[in-house]
Amino acid sequence: MKRIKFIFEKILPIVLALVLAVRMLCYDTNIVLGNYVGEFNLAYDETTFSPFPKLLTTILLFVIWIQYLAVVITIMNNYFKLPTVKIICRYIVSWNFILNLVFLVPILILFQGSSQFSILSVMLVLESLLGITLINYDIYTNKVELTFKKLLKAIGIFLLIMIPFMPIYFLQYVVGPFPMKAAIYNLRFPHRVLLYLAVIIPMVIYFILRNKPREVIRFTLIIMSIGVMIGFSVGFCYDIFYNPWDLPLHLCNTALYIIPICLIFKTKRLFYFTYFINVLGAFIAMAAPNYSDGSNLFEAEIIRFWYNHWMAFFMPLLIVALKEFERPKIKQFIYSMVWFFGYYVMVLILNVVFLAFKGIDKDYFFINSEFIADKLGKWAENLFRITVSFNVSGHELVFHPPYQIVYFVVYILLGLAVWFIYNEFFRIADRHYALSMKLKTIKMNQYVSDIEITKEVRSDMMNNDIVAHLELEHFSKKYASSKVYAVKDASFEVKAGEIFGFLGPNGAGKSTIIKSMVGIQPISEGHIRVCGYDVTKNPVMAKVNIGYVPDHYALYEKLTGREYINYIADIFDVSLEDRNERINKYIKLFELESSIDSKIKTYSHGMKQKITIMSALVHNPKVWILDEPLTGLDPNSIYQVKECMKQHAAEGNIVFFSSHLIDIVEKLCSKIAIIKKGHVECVKMVSEIEENTSLEQFYLQAISGNLEDSNESN
Amino acid sequence: MKKSVIITISIIYIAAILVVGFMGIALRVSNPEVYINQIILVKDENHVWSTNKNNADYYTAVNFDKDNPNANVVALKFTYGFENPEDAKPEHSSKPLIYSKFNVERDGVEVQYAGGAYLVKYYRPGEYKIIFTANDAKKKSITVVINVMPDVSDII
């Protein structure tokens, strides 16, 4: 059993891969490309190139196309346990293997000109048989539940992953020339569109894949890179071994082979070579393409160029963005430069040798011709013209040392420069990812709280009896940059009609608690409930019931007092009658008749504080929170504020305030809490405290830590 | 806005004027190297110009209107004196060119220069070949042939 498993899961896939490779190399490309491509002009008649009618030839080419995908996905099915992939193999590509056998003879005629028995025919049959075998093995060993939805999804994904596998001659043959001449050079509009796609396609892929499991990401990247490699390689055959100058050794061509190898075998050092060098080269090549006639979008040469360069440009970046490989550091940069040096020297020598010995001007990486120098200007051309030559067996090897050295150095420097650009983009991508994750969390909470709000708002609107209540339950607060808790595990409750005094030394955490209650700061742990509404889950309903007076008055100084209070009243939806009544009452109480219609800028400190108090009371909140409200007020104002507080509590509301003025707290409050270094030391009724001692003494004991002793002694 | 920003914007503003002033002006060459190269405006829709016919740079055939002698005129303007013909605009009048001299009675045609245009007036049917030559050292010329056909009613 183990042996069978080993054969089917390890040996056969490799055999299938080898069969594909051999098959791809063993037909004469000239027939294929000559048949399907030929002289590409608008007058050409495609029927002369294929012995079959147009429809049949199209179907055959389609089968050939899907066959590449079928083989690759069948192999990958062994290594990835993805249900959708299995469905694709079983229900879609398996049919193509069968079709490949059914149409074997016409396919052979297309590939080799005749139906003669050959290695190609054997390989094609073997391919299909192996494919069918592997799929059947998979059906036998793995159960996959099929539903209509899953099948649709599989078809959709199949159609997408088909695209990279498209052979470069396909469109030109099947569709013919693109209806209009497009200028795909000189940054003209069609050229620009293709450049935009070079950026849009990877972004779309990134957004689709970024939340997917690692396996799915890896599968997608591998199949994309293999697909483009195959689609590109249909232009080659076995004669590249006799004619090494036909090897795809241009920089961007190498990327097509390196990327899948790196992805499959996880070779990091080689990968970073493409990251630093290929991406840059691909970008430059796309900006200044070197095809002979960039005027027809469906031409095989154009498709080959763009598929190749898109892949070389965005794949390495996509791979790093999706964290398949980590962001490179200086070590990886150095390794890639070493690889680059090796590549550079190799192509330099090959160019020179091919030219000298075979008269073939291959010019890999454009370092042995004036192609780049032409674009840079006279200085570059002059530099290029400085040559050094060697005579070897009667052949002259010509080098251009200054130009080639400068080229190498500049390329490295550019590589270094673009590294910073990539990092910037990745940083932005990461930030956006964090943002979308954050929004997802908020959305989930919001959804819960929205439902609750609607229910509660409806019930509250019908029933106007919200009872004043304030509750802290194990509330803790830690500021973002700090490891220490500003407030730890604070719990207390304030009931309707109570005036609650909050005491503590400076920096104890009073303002932290108050700011968390009113919504200025988020809560780290625990709950705060105002009139039953949690301030995190139902912030709007909680805030409706709060009137807040901050420690430093915060007003819009350019507005008049009346304008400001009306503004606050509008936000709290206070009716005109109510606000008229309340505003007039407080104007009289605080003696602001002459200044209420002047700009707040002209007010004294006390007047500003009074306006703040008025604005906090205009909507008659159930819970009135004041943070050290009496600081800086004259005695008359203090008296007025105290009267307000008493009256507000007498109406069944809560008054919660922090202060340093112990004697005022003692006279005013029914309940107090004392906080020290973020811990609530005690919560007690004032009447209870005063049975034994004065509030001042009690407070000092609490702050000095003698509170427990005194409690024990009592 | 900060002072430095205002100064920078002012500099860019001045640069915008200077750049166009230096790079964007239609170059009029005082001693032109490139000369008469095309007719840029033909007033009369009756004249449909073609080229290279009868060894002429411009050729047209038109009917002679014997009832309205004032209609038998062609107004021609040439681009002249611009490095780039695209820079020339219709309102740029040509520098006077030397043109073939005719005797009205003998030749049946005369050429006049008025308001930047060359008026070719023809008085009877016939083929009229007028050569316009640049008035400088290079002396490049353009040949214009106007084939005036007799009025059809004459034949019928």
Added chain:
Amino acid sequence: MNQIKTLVLLQLKDKIDFSSLIDKKTRIRTVIFAILKFLIITAVSFLIMFFSCIEIINIFTPFESPRALILVMSFLLILSIISCTYDLMKNLYFAEDNRVLITLPVNSNLIFISKIIVFEIYELKKSFSFLIPITFGCLLFLALRGVASFAILIWCWLPMLFIITIPVVVGAVLSIPLMYIYRFVKKYTVLQLILFAALLGGGIAGIVYLINLIPENINLMSQWAPISDFIGEFLLSVETKMVPFRFLIEALIGEKSGVSYHFTWWILLKTLVIIAFDVVVLLIGYFTSRPLFFKMMAKNFELNKNEKKSLKNRRLSKHWTFINKEFKINIRTIEISVNYLIVYIVVPLMILLLNALYKAMDTRELGNWLIYTFNMLIICLPMLASNALVATYYSREGRAAYLKKVKPIYALYPLFVKILFNMLFSIPSVFASCYIFGNSAEINPFATLLIAIAVLLLHFGHMIWSAMLDIMNPQNEQYATTGITVDNPNENFSTILAFIISILFAVISYKIFSEVNLYHWGMFAVGIRLMIVSGIFFGGILMLFIKRIKAYYYEIQG
């Protein structure tokens, strides 16, 4: 005398920053920079005179060049008189330090004299930046060309001192009636508005009229002679009509004899006349203000207890109340309203002038494309640069900013409303600028509309980005405690972004405009493309703004 000296020194210390003189190194550096600046301006002035006289340009001959000096002097002195009058009014009667000075045991007349002296010193310091080097450059030219004697280069410093004093003393006299007018106008808001509208309208009309005077299709080369003749005639009329200023120049360079100016005793007499003029006017000013000065100075501290009528309370919907509040605050914040006014009025005028100058040039195809590009750049640059103020809008609220978190309304709407007015006020400006551009470049109106929308979207996008910078990185505490920030990082970043975005947009516009002949729909297609580019930018930024507020706003520590 001692009292005057003390008063002068007290005020000088406050007005002029002497911190650079404490440290030796900074002292040397300050002096060197000052000298360099002086030399550069002198050199520029000299070169302008020099090039005006060369044969090709030939605006005037060297012997006619004093006319140019008269023109320059007239212009600078008139400007100086206006600014001195206003500044002196503010300084003498409305300065904050009057509260302190008035409490000192000195006669108010001495305060008056000390203020004049301080102002004079300040004016002298200012003149070294501009008036003096320009004049010196011209005088150098005259001396080198033999129009005047070399002695004027040494002599000129004396009369110059008293010439600079003229605006100060004249200003001292004129500031008195100006102060009364100012106080009168300040009492009535309606009058202020009328005056302001009249000045603004008049100013704009004047500028537009002047710009429209620029003829089209100027061929500077072939039409130069009549232009230079015109300039020559204008300068001659300046010499004949601006008699007082000619007098001042003659006090500097000497008496005209034949074609050149000779250094005679008349120079001394003229200088004495100038000194006498200064003294007389100063005395007039002193004696006129003497009975009034203390009263006028003190009155401005009195708090006017205006009997304000009690207004009614008004109820607005939740959404309108934010708009109402922002509108009131915007209008009442001088810095913001002036910013709107300046930028949104100046930009169309700049475009008008730019296109008038372009129309005067006979351009080829490349020139036309450059015109389109530069129009886009010059419309976008100041508009976007003015958004740097938006990057302070939220921080300006100081502590009031985080109260948005306290109110029972989702913060996105009020945050957005803050920039709504800036958006609304910029619309007419953008449309006006684009209309002027489209009209000059003979682009069809619909295409112009599309281009205007493209610019507007770009402007809004940058505005939202600036707002986002401020919301995400608030500087509330700085504003709360000091009222200003010294160096707001958000403002700086917003300005840099403005430049980058404007330049990028200009480059893209160039590419799109240069392809206009390839599009079937011509300029209409150009408009659509630009709109798409701006639209993508605006949409992206808006989405980011909304998302960031949703995700992070309530967590930012205020």
